[in-house]
Amino acid sequence: MRDAVIVDAVRTPIGKRNGSLAGIHAADLSALVLDALVRRTGVDPATIDDVMWGCVTQIGDQSSNIGRFAVLAAGWPDHVPGVTINRACGSSQQAVDSAAHAVMAGQCDLVVAGGVETMTRVPLGSHRTTGQPYGPKVLTRYEGAELNQGIGAELIAEHWGLSRQQLDAYAAASHAKAAAAIDDGVFDDHVVSVDVDGDKFTVDEGLRRGTSVETLSGLRTPFKQDGVIHAGNSSQISDGAAALLVTTPERARELGLTPIARYHSGAVSGADPVTMLTGPIPATAKVLGRAGLSIDDVGAFEVNEAFAPVPLAWLAETGADPERLNPLGGAIAVGHPLGASGAILMTRLLARMRSRNLRYGLQTMCEGGGTANATVIELLS
Template identity: 35%
Template sequence: MKRAVIVNAKRSPIGKKNGILKDYAVHELASPLIRQLSIGFEGIVDDVLLGNVTGPGGNVARLSALEAGLSLSVPGVTLDRQCSAGLEAIRMACYLIQGGAGLCYLAGGVESTSTSLFPAKARFSPDFIGDPDMGKAAEYVAQKYGISKDAQDSYALLSYERSWEAYEHGHFEKEIIPFGHIVHDEEFFKKRNMTALLKRAKPIFTNENGTVTAANSCTINDGAAVVTVIEEELALSLGLLPVLRFIDSQVAGVHPNYPGAAPIPAIKKLLERNNLRIEEIDLMEINEAFASKIVGCSQELSIPYEKLNVSGGALTIGHPYGASGAVLVNRLFYEVQRKNNVKYVLAAIGSGGGIGVAVLFETMVN
């Protein structure tokens, strides 16, 4: 069986809805990443796979590839698994290489909520099952697992502090391709008193015993992230340094009322199949759509915070839906190059409709 490895990863700065990236159409967010990652791979790229959720329709991946100047022979396909879409695109690229369908793919996700034509979320589930807004679903997760507001606020503060520390140490610089004068995420334009914000923030999704607030939830954002997935022997023959080797992945479904809990069974099944324990995973990135989701996943899977989202995440920099799963892999790609004795890493995300995706990688640079 052929092995898929990741040899490069880039993302855009992440902007708030109607913020610094508001004037970029969705394909204009993805195309600079595709253009840079395709340098040196002319004639090798088999396809471009992009996740997208709220885009204008059409095939965003094909449009972005053409905008980036790729050969007309590179087709492009756009995926929608809601917030899991970017991670699903990377997962699919890895399986295409394993199956011998191709040798090199650019895969990731992109979202422009600022230019979206859709005023409300899509339907995730029939009403007779339950189709809550994501904020209310985060409350359901908190209730299901007995997660207090204090626990959510404590994690949100930890994430914020980690994000700012990583930013101030320059850890995000290699991740990002500047967009003109925009060289970092919008959240880092000005530091906030997060302790005070968390203390005074009130529940916004339910009036009865609510715990989820604007301060322990992510924002709505614009951004893109793409990685280069290539067959391992080809990568080595080209003199490339593989950083992450794809091992396996798992998708799981849960009740649509609890999408934040969907990574839990996905991660459990993935580790069981590969005879691994949580203790053997050195770094994990789980998308921080809501603090209740991360606290719940940590609690149910016994994941220590020391291994989880170690440079912060979406609670600080934001959640550009279809791109967020690819942002997780981008982060792991650079984290493992800064750390020693890292063998296994994992990215996971939950999405609307109650779907969890988890992807396991082996580190090749330690």
């Protein structure tokens, strides 16, 4: 089987809800990163075999196979296809996995993987306006449970004995780490500036410098009276897009490109859809077993910060070094544009691995419905 390698990765800055990216259609926002990717690599778009594009809420602006219309918005040739993938919050991580699988299997040589979500324009929960999500048999199977992520986060915090103080301390640290990464220019190489009303939008705008346990203490807990989950220790509703170019080492060499990392191993796993957000724990065990690695072999972990209990429960179960977990901050600090987040986390993981010369990195995402992706990459350059 052939190797699959990542040769470049780009993303927009993450826009907060009703923020700098609110006026940009999802197809046009996607086109920005597609254009940037081919401009940076010099790859002719006509030679790209497929564009695999994550998006979660596929209605309104994001309907009608947004992956295909992203390609057309970028002005790429009509013959370049695009497909939209939905594995809930892990949609663009699944896009990267699927791109790697297609390359490794020899069915494609050059694939763009990534995703988009404009949560300002297509609000969270829009899918509930018509029909019956989940279906009566599922709801009966789980005894009418709400299948609500916020409630799932409360259940996780209770199960692992995580206090509000611990969760808020984690959230404050996420902001501090993200601020340090921005100030150190860690993201500068892969963040694409966006023209907004004549100004250049370049920095994730959800960051709240100076966030502390004290500043978070007054926020109400909407999911449970006297609960521990609130807006400050949850991921932010956001807009954004990201894209990666996946190919073989041989094709990269033909194109004069230097691979950054090799796709080493991937796995997907399911978990209880009521607690919903524990999937990264079995997915991590599964991918490490497939990779033949131990938790200590991995130099950096990106565990999506959907809610603070998710990475903290993952940490407790895996025994990973906490210093290696989300070292550049995460979605609590800068936002979680659902369909783009998997690809955004991959850009962040690559940046950390390159700056510290770390051989292995692992990324995992909790996902609605109780699934989770986990991916291991190996640094090459």
